[in-house]
Structure formats: structure tokens, C-alpha cells
Amino acid sequence: MLQGYAGRMLFVDLSRGKIQEEPLDVEMARNFLGNYGIGAKVIYDRQKGHVDPLGPENTLGFVTGPLVGVRVPFGIRTVVVGKSPLTGTWGDTSSGGGFARELKKAGYDAVFFTGISEKPVVLWASDGQAKLRPADHLWRLDTTQTEEALRKELGDRRVHIVSIGSAGEKCSLIACPIIDQYHAPGRSGLGAVMGSKRLKAVVARGTQEIPVADGERLQKITRQAMQAMSAHIRSDPPEISKYGTCGGTAASVFSGDCPVKNWAGVGEEVFKTAERISDESVIAYQVRKDSCPGCPAACNGIVRVESGPYAIQKAAKPEYETLGAFGAMLLNDNLESIIWCNHICDRYGLDTISVGCTIAFAMECYEKGLITQREADGLDLRWGNHGAIVALTEKMARREGFGVVLADGAKVAAERIGRGSGAYAMHIHGQELPMHDPKFAQPRGWPLGVAYQTDATPGRHTVSTEDLGRAYNATGMCDIGQWSFRESVGRDKLGELLLAVTGVEYSPEELKAVGGRIGCIRQAFNLREGFSPPDFRMPDRVTGHPPFQTGPLAGVSLDMDALVREHFQSMEWDPETDRPSRELLERLGGLEEVITDLYGGCERGD
Amino acid sequence: MSLGVQVKLNALLRKYALEGKAEFPLQITEGCTIEDLIAQLGIPPSQVGFATVNLKYTPRSRTLEKGDQVILFPPLTGG
Numbered sequence: 001m002l003q004g005y006a007g008r009m010l011f012v013d014l015s016r017g018k019i020q021e022e023p024l025d026v027e028m029a030r031n032f033l034g035n036y037g038i039g040a041k042v043i044y045d046r047q048k049g050h051v052d053p054l055g056p057e058n059t060l061g062f063v064t065g066p067l068v069g070v071r072v073p074f075g076i077r078t079v080v081v082g083k084s085p086l087t088g089t090w091g092d093t094s095s096g097g098g099f100a101r102e103l104k105k106a107g108y109d110a111v112f113f114t115g116i117s118e119k120p121v122v123l124w125a126s127d128g129q130a131k132l133r134p135a136d137h138l139w140r141l142d143t144t145q146t147e148e149a150l151r152k153e154l155g156d157r158r159v160h161i162v163s164i165g166s167a168g169e170k171c172s173l174i175a176c177p178i179i180d181q182y183h184a185p186g187r188s189g190l191g192a193v194m195g196s197k198r199l200k201a202v203v204a205r206g207t208q209e210i211p212v213a214d215g216e217r218l219q220k221i222t223r224q225a226m227q228a229m230s231a232h233i234r235s236d237p238p239e240i241s242k243y244g245t246c247g248g249t250a251a252s253v254f255s256g257d258c259p260v261k262n263w264a265g266v267g268e269e270v271f272k273t274a275e276r277i278s279d280e281s282v283i284a285y286q287v288r289k290d291s292c293p294g295c296p297a298a299c300n301g302i303v304r305v306e307s308g309p310y311a312i313q314k315a316a317k318p319e320y321e322t323l324g325a326f327g328a329m330l331l332n333d334n335l336e337s338i339i340w341c342n343h344i345c346d347r348y349g350l351d352t353i354s355v356g357c358t359i360a361f362a363m364e365c366y367e368k369g370l371i372t373q374r375e376a377d378g379l380d381l382r383w384g385n386h387g388a389i390v391a392l393t394e395k396m397a398r399r400e401g402f403g404v405v406l407a408d409g410a411k412v413a414a415e416r417i418g419r420g421s422g423a424y425a426m427h428i429h430g431q432e433l434p435m436h437d438p439k440f441a442q443p444r445g446w447p448l449g450v451a452y453q454t455d456a457t458p459g460r461h462t463v464s465t466e467d468l469g470r471a472y473n474a475t476g477m478c479d480i481g482q483w484s485f486r487e488s489v490g491r492d493k494l495g496e497l498l499l500a501v502t503g504v505e506y507s508p509e510e511l512k513a514v515g516g517r518i519g520c521i522r523q524a525f526n527l528r529e530g531f532s533p534p535d536f537r538m539p540d541r542v543t544g545h546p547p548f549q550t551g552p553l554a555g556v557s558l559d560m561d562a563l564v565r566e567h568f569q570s571m572e573w574d575p576e577t578d579r580p581s582r583e584l585l586e587r588l589g590g591l592e593e594v595i596t597d598l599y600g601g602c603e604r605g606d
Numbered sequence: 607m608s609l610g611v612q613v614k615l616n617a618l619l620r621k622y623a624l625e626g627k628a629e630f631p632l633q634i635t636e637g638c639t640i641e642d643l644i645a646q647l648g649i650p651p652s653q654v655g656f657a658t659v660n661l662k663y664t665p666r667s668r669t670l671e672k673g674d675q676v677i678l679f680p681p682l683t684g685g
Contacts, residue, residue: 251616255616275617
């Protein structure tokens with residue numbers, strides 16, 4: 001058996017209430033490492049094409065990686081995978097918190113759910129045992145209330161929990177699960193899949209040690225890595241350890257990195273007061289730092305708003321993406337309202353990027369006269385009107401009034417509103433775009449335009465377009481850890497770490513092959529769903545057609561057709577069909593099903 | 607010979623501001639590059655992510671001219 005893994009996976013059929021345990025397939029683990037790699041391999045092999053994302057046949061997975069739970073700093077990531085109800089494509093999304101580590105210590109590398117339970121249930125995984133528990137009494141509770149109730153009834157404060165709030169229960173297409181109160185695997189609408197299955201929560205508690213191949217060597221490597229990384233995360237800009245990700249908000253707005261006013265504006269000219277929602281302004285509300293278990297960076301924080309309409313005793317410090325979506329995108333410099341909106345999204349289980357961007361869409365429609373104040377439940381949707389922003393967030397969370405129109409994201413809202421409003425819905429294939437402008441990033445060697453448009457999960461920013469980056473993502477190390485490890489230890493040192501943990505010698509070429517397989521199998525999932533390159537296009541406004549006339553991105557347009565063609569050619573994927581070449585698939589190995597489906601007269605799928 | 611330029615320090619670089627002002631005039635010597643200006647202000651080079659001159663992104667090796675407006679940005683984060 002491979003070291004560094006719990007060695008077992010759970011498969012839960014919610015329609016029948018059956019739980020099946022399977023040993024982890026060693027060859028699969030070697031070929032796909034973990035997280036979205038194993039998630040994609042399992043779902044691709046076991047699920048046919050064209051299933052209803054909210055139906056019983058869609059598989060929903062929670063997957064860990066080999067660097068999770070083995071005392072590797074930053075090895076904490078939970079990846080949630082499944083067919084996305086928001087985009088209809090492959091969907092993956094990841095988050096920190098303690099759930100992945102706990103699931104592994106409970107004895108499981110992953111848990112996959114199919115079917116639909118007749119009544120709400122919770123899966124309880126604890127030290128090698130798993131069972132379904134009734135959850136009727138938890139339905140309609142928010143995520144914090146759910147966690148509190150579960151901790152009480154299980155009599156254990158140390159459990160780690162992933163749960164949904166009422167947004168997921170009501171299958172809002174921008175709903176997400178929440179891990180340990182404040183961590184959101186936000187993208188792809190996979191909270192709606194949990195809700196459709198009546199799966200209220202998954203709870204894990206484990207005490208078992210995960211065996212590693214060479215504990216002494218691992219300790220030495222991690223000690224050296226931490227020495228190198230600690231200066232990087234503590235003092236080097238952007239001072240992650242002090243600020244978390246909020247430290248760069250103003251710089252992102254002023255530089256043109258952060259989209260402003262529903263992507264119609266750029267830079268300081270349009271949003272002069274970005275410093276009110278950035279770095280020192282944010283941590284002025286922080287009452288204590290917070291971290292994922294065992295993390296030396298502690299990029300999270302708990303904030304308090306003492307008084308006023310948004311007074312709250314305890315809430316999560318907003319991340320950069322949340323500050324961008326509820327701040328710059330809406331010209332809203334009222335930080336307390338952003339803290340409140342973030343809190344609502346955590347409680348109800350909603351993706352802050354999608355909610356903020358959908359409100360930006362609504363505000364632009366209002367400005368253009370496509371929505372009246374009466375239609376918006378009397379709310380004055382002027383840019384920057386924080387009272388209306390908060391009210392709309394609450395309406396979306398509860399699926400009430402005008403919130404019903406917006407609760408499934410900007411694309412669906414535009415379809416409901418009509419009147420040409422689709423021109424102001426800034427999404428790719430249904431997913432609202434993240435808070436990094438590809439017109440800023442792409443020319444600086446950060447290929448976000450290509451990532452948004454070509455990744456199997458469209459519109460994701462924490463993905464890599466390179467094979468080695470995909471392998472890093474599959475280990476379970478968080479983005480900050482990956483970045484710091486690459487910068488201060490060395491991007492080619494991952495193999496040494498994996499050798500000490502798993503006992504498998506991964507050369508740089510083999511790691512790239514792992515990333516290549518992950519890219520191909522996720523792509524094959526989308527091909528099986530019938531998607532082709534023209535299905536994935538960013539709005540012209542996002543790609544700079546026409547370009548801004550003023551500001552830091554003046555004159556910048558992206559030729560996405562050329563960029564995507566060049567990327568596909570470098571990947572050995574056909575730019576016309578999106579198909580990875582047969583030669584590539586054969587060379588990578590471990591992709592026999594994909595070869596059969598794409599080139600060998602497929603009998604599977606639809 | 608010295609030249610006058612206008613400097614603006616953005617976001618987390620404000621702590622290096624002269625006399626507490628994030629935006630200020632600065633005298634530099636002829637032939638001064640952005641890199642030299644960063645050193646003159648006592649900012650560790652790793653603290654600067656990128657720079658604009660007259661609102662256009664530019665490499666640090668660029669030589670500055672009289673009246674240029676220089677904006678320095680810290681490295682950015684994701685989220």
C-alpha cells in the first residue's frame with residue numbers, strides 16, 4: 001500500500017441508505033495523487049454523461065490529498081467535486097478548514113455520494129466507521145446552528161463539519177458548502193448538489209495516524225521548508241501572515257487587477273476609496289487571528305463590528321475575493337456592510353463571488369433602466385448603496401422577493417429579466433468571474449484569461465494551466481502554501497516531499513504527467529457532456545473589446561482565440577475540438593477509458 | 607543635474623512615504639531608473655511588485671524623465 005493515504009474510500013448511495021467501503025486503488029493514487037485528480041478519475045469512470053446535476057445520478061465527492069493530515073504545513077485542502085449545476089460542466093472547488101485532515105484521520109481519503117435521500121441526513125465518519133443519521137431537525141438551520149447542534153448531539157467539540165445552509169437546501173445554483181463555519185468551497189454551485197441529495201452535512205472525527213514512508217526525512221524536509229517559508233509568509237509582501245488576502249485589495253483595485261463596477265470601470269479613477277476596504281482598514285476590525293489546523297500563516301481572522309446597523313460580535317474576516325465582489329464591483333466602500341454580507345453568505349452557504357457579481361449585474365440593470373425600483377422590492381439599487389446591497393444579499397440567501405430572481409446567479413437572472421440584460425451578466429458558462437482581470441494578469445505572465453476560458457471548471461482563478469501546477473493542486477496543499485513553497489523552497493522540490501510521505505519517487509517529469517492526466521480527464525468529462533470551444537467565451541467587456549480608454553488598462557484587449565489556440569497547442573490538445581491528442585493520452589498512461597471514449601468507439605456515456 | 611518627478615506609493619507601500627504623505631515630489635539625479643528610485647526611498651526591492659510611469663506599466667530598468675509620474679505597487683495577492 002502507498003503510504004501517506006488513509007487507504008480507503010467511502011461510497012454512499014443516499015437513495016438506498018447504503019454505505020460501501022472500498023480500498024484506495026493504489027495505481028489510481030499514483031497516477032492522480034489526490035484531491036481533484038482522484039475526484040475526477042472516480043467520477044469519470046463511474047458516472048455516465050448528461051446526468052442531471054441535481055438528480056440522483058450526479059456524484060458528489062469530498063476528497064483529500066496525500067499531504068493532508070501528515071503534518072505537512074499547509075496540507076489542509078478539502079476539494080469538492082461533481083457535475084456543476086451552475087455551469088453544467090465539470091465542477092471542482094476547494095477550501096481550507098479542518099475537515100479534510102479529520103476525514104483522513106477518521107480513515108477515509110474520500111467520500112462520494114450518489115442518489116437522493118428520502119429525508120435529510122448527515123454522514124458521520126469516525127475512526128473507521130461511517131453511518132447515516134437523520135437530520136430532519138437540522139433542516140432549515142444555518143451552517144453555524146447546524147454545527148453547534150451536531151457538536152452537541154455527538155458530544156464532541158473536536159468534530160469537523162461540512163454543511164449547507166438554506167441556500168443549498170433550496171438548490172440555489174450559487175450555493176456552496178461551508179466548512180467549520182467560515183471556510184467556503186464556493187465555486188460551481190456544489191452546495192445545491194448537497195441540497196438536492198438532502199445531505200445536510202458530513203461530519204468527521206478521527207484519531208488515527210496516517211502512516212508516512214519516512215517520518216524522519218519528512219520532519220527534516222518540513223523543518224527546512226518552514227524556515228525558508230516563514231520569512232516569506234511573515235514579512236515579505238503582501239504580508240500574508242499579517243493581513244491574509246485582504247492586504248492587496250487597494251493595490252489590486254488601483255493597478256487594474258480587480259474589476260470595478262461590474263467590469264465596466266477600472267482603477268482609482270472609478271473607485272477612489274478602495275483603501276477603506278483593504279489591509280489596515282480590515283484588520284482594524286480583527287479581534288483575533290484564525291487559522292486552519294496547524295497552519296503557521298494563520299491568514300484567517302475573526303472580526304467584530306461593535307455598533308451600527310451591521311453590528312456583529314463574531315464573523316469571519318472577508319477575503320480579497322469577497323472585498324472585491326461586495327466592494328469594488330459595487331463601488332461600495334462601507335466595510336461593515338461587506339463584513340455583514342460575508343457573514344450572511346457563510347451562514348446560508350453562498351458563494352460570495354457569485355453573490356456580489358450578481359448584485360453588480362442587478363445594479364447595472366437598474367442604472368440602465370432594465371429593472372425598476374418597484375421590481376426590486378422598493379430597493380434603490382444605486383451603485384454603492386450598501387443598505388440595498390445587504391438587503392439583496394439577505395433576499396438572495398432566503399430566496400425571497402426579488403432575491404428569487406437573482407438567487408441562481410447572473411446568467412439565470414438575465415434569462416428571467418430579459419430586456420437585453422444578458423449584456424450585463426459577467427460570467428463564463430454560468431459562473432461569475434473572479435476578482436482578477438485577465439487584461440491585467442495575462443500580459444504579466446499570469447495566464448488567467450486562458451484559465452478562465454479553458455479550465456474544465458470555467459471561471460476559476462485558483463487553478464493552474466500548467467501540468468506541474470495541477471500536480472501541486474492535487475497534493476492537498478493550499479494555494480498560499482504552494483506559492484510560498486515554490487518561491488522559497490523551490491518548485492522542483494515537491495518530489496522530495498512526496499517521496500518522504502508516500503514512498504513513491506516522482507521525478508519532475510512524472511509530476512508533470514500527473515498534472516497532465518488531471519487536465520485531460522477533467523477535459524474529457526466536459527467533452528462527454530458535449531461541450532466544445534465556442535461554448536466557453538468571456539464577455540467582450542472582460543476581454544477588452546472595446547478596450548478601456550483611460551486608467552491602468554487603457555488600450556488593452558486580449559485576443560482570446562489566439563491565446564487559447566496557443567495554450568491548446570502547447571498542451572497537445574486540438575484547438576478545434578478541445579480533444580487531448582491520442583498520442584498524449586497514450587504517453588501519459590492511466591487514461592484508457594478516456595482514450596476509448598474519445599478515439600475508440602465509446603459505448604459508455606450517453 | 608537633478609530632475610523633479612512625482613511619486614505615489616500604493617497600499618502597503620505607504621509605510622515608506624516621505625513625511626507621511628503617500629504622494630510627494632522627489633528630486634532624482636539624471637539617468638535615475640525606477641530601480642534607483644526604489645533604492646533612494648529605502649524600499650527593499652522585494653516589497654515592490656510593479657510600477658507605472660505616467661499610468662503605463664513599465665520595467666524597473668526604465669530611465670525616468672523630468673515630470674514623470676511614478677506609481678509603485680506592492681505584490682498582489684489572490685483570494
